[in-house]
């Protein structure tokens with residue numbers, strides 16, 4: 001018998017799932033999950049986005065970790081690039097309803113000349129396409145995580161040559 005992959009990824013350690021009574025309960029962390037739990041305790045950044053290929057960078061706050069990679073890597077000035085990323089809610093936080101990606105140069109107070117399009121790949125994974133840095137320098141890549149009327153912005157600084 002050929003083993004088939006599990007159809008659903010396991011919820012993150014401590015993530016809340018719905019039980020039959022409709023009540024959120026934290027996922028219990030047993031056996032193998034204990035290893036992942038150590039990562040939870042020391043910062044979810046280590047576990048978030050493991051499925052991404054290439055050098056992974058993170059942006060995080062108290063509620064979320066976003067792990068991402070860019071293609072190409074490094075980003076080339078004047079050339080479109082793609083951001084593949086995974087949003088990992090910390091324990092007690094639910095996944096955002098929608099996600100936006102943008103970028104700006106804080107020193108120059110301007111953004112990109114392009115608007116990124118974000119598509120979801122399921123299980124908290126997304127792809128942002130159509131980004132372009134039109135000049136070298138320090139850019140902040142921003143991830144806006146929207147839940148209802150709340151938006152949390154996570155930023156990652158990138159030095160582009």
Ligand SMILES: [Cu+2]
Pocket residue numbers: 105108110135137
């Ligand atoms: Cu600039």
